[in-house]
Amino acid sequence: MGVVSAAMRFGGINLVQEQWLQNTWSEVLALGAxxxxxxxxxxxxMKK
Structure with missing residues (x-):
């Protein structure tokens, strides 16, 4: 997936939303996940 992401960035496609990355709740959500x-x-x- 890293190669696909790098190829998309190289091709000018950026799906990252900067306002989401600067939001504190994005870190809380990532930590919860x-x-x-x-x-x-x-x-x-533990099951197996």
Whole structure:
């Protein structure tokens, strides 16, 4: 996906919204999603 993203940037396509990156809630949302992913991996590992 990194190669696709780099190719899009090179081609002049930028899907990043700067106002979202400067918003504090974007960090909170990312941290929450990361915590949910960690909890999922822990529960999945404990199951098997």
């Amino acid at each position: 990361y915590a949910l992913l960690i909890l999922y991996f822990i529960k999945s590992a």
